Amino acid sequence: MNHTVLTGDRPTGPLHLGHYFGTLANRVRLQDIHQMFVLVADYQVIIDRDLPGRIQANIDDLLLDYLAVGIDPGKVTIFQHSAIPELNQLLLPFLSLVSVAELQRNPTVKDEIAHSSQSAVSGLMFTYPVHQAADILFCKGTLVPVGKDQLPHVEVTRLVARRFNERYGPVFPVPEAMMGDAPLLHGLDGGKMSKSRGNAITLKASEDETAALIRGARTDADRHITYDPESRPEVANLLTLAGLCLGRAPEEIAEEIGYGGAARLKGMLTEAVNEFLRPIRKRRSEVDLAEARQVLREGNARARERAVRTLEEVRQAMGF
Structure with a gap:
């Protein structure tokens, strides 16, 4: 069965070996089997921090890492949140389909709030799973590769898709989660491997x-x-x-x-x-940064075309 796969990363720093064995190698394999969208989730950088940091440099790092590991822009659509307004507009009707209590019960959000650097929980952090539902459903995603900690977010997406279809008519597929089988890698200090903790070997390290x-x-x-x-x-x-x-x-x-x-x-x-x-x-080292940025511009254009079509379907189904 051919799937539409949605996956991606927040541009908070260069990718490391944990990313490679956890997701990147699998993306290279899946790109030959399924239609794939890879999201540079730049808006989600600010869910747990006040400022996005060196956002453009981090986006460049992601692009170079993607191309270096073998993600093929001829097969994969690489795009970024901030370039697709129609995707983000889906957040509004989707938020009407979930209750505050359901968002409060999400264990992944609880954990992310506990480890946030912010003194107060932002509305974006609280509604993060619904924003991810927009990421997945704008392209009619049917398969979402995730780790165990992200399963609750996929369940929110499945809930949003079912409720929208029940209330307004069949527009969205109900996506499935795809659990990876890669061993869990910890950081070199024994803790969670993280870009921000300096305990990971980045792909670009000498x-x-x-x-x-x-x-x-x-x-x-x-x-x-x-x-x-x-x-x-x-x-x-x-x-x-x-x-x-x-x-x-x-x-x-x-x-x-x-x-x-x-x-x-x-x-x-x-x-x-x-x-x-x-x-x-x-x-x-051989990837030209100007060409990598062009890959992103072309991916943004393809992703936006898809988002425009999906938003129009949503508006028609809702009676706007």
């Missing part, structure tokens, strides 16, 4: 920067390297990352290192990561 980050990675005092995610999570995380880059089982790598200790593990991981990223970094 080989020396990568080596320095891995040298500072957290391990433990046991010299005998074993793969034990429960009792040795930091060591297991480094073994998992090495396994992903080498295409090998982490248990096998641990056995090979044996009593070589953390130094040998970090040395092997540094070599594996740099070898894995070398062709991606090379392609990234």
Whole structure:
């Protein structure tokens, strides 16, 4: 079955290995099978911060990373929120379909509010899942690749689609969530891998920067390297990352290192990561930024055409 896939990222910094193994590699695979829209979610940067930061530089970073990993603009529509007013206008009728209590119960919103840098919860943060419903439904998305933490947002989208269709007539498909099977990668400090925490290896990092980050990675005092995610999570995380880059089982790598200790593990991981990223970094350096920005302009034009058609369907169904 052919699907319309909606996926994307907030432009809050360069993408890292967690993004690659979590979503980017899957997008490259799916682009040959399904119609795909990749969203640069620039409006959603301000859901949990007062200012968007170096927004244009971060958008450029996203574009270069997308093209470097193999996302093909001939197969994929890459677009940004702020260029598609008709998409954002869908938020208004969609908000009328959900209750305040339903938004308050959303566990992902609760978690995002708890970790927000803002002193007060903004209306945009509160209605974030409904904005995501507009992202998915403007293009009649039927498949949404997500991690477990994003499942509640897809459920809001499914709820919005069903209620709109029941109230106004069949306009939207009810999308499905697609759960990834990539192992969860933690940051090099053992915490959540994040652009803002400085604990991730970015796709654009140099080989020396990568080596320095891995040298500072957290391990433990046991010299005998074993793969034990429960009792040795930091060591297991480094073994998992090495396994992903080498295409090998982490248990096998641990056995090979044996009593070589953390130094040998970090040395092997540094070599594996740099070898894995070398062709991606090379392609990234060869991408012309002006051409990447043109890719976004062309994607914005295609996405806006789709959004205009969808908004007109919505207006007609609602009787405007």
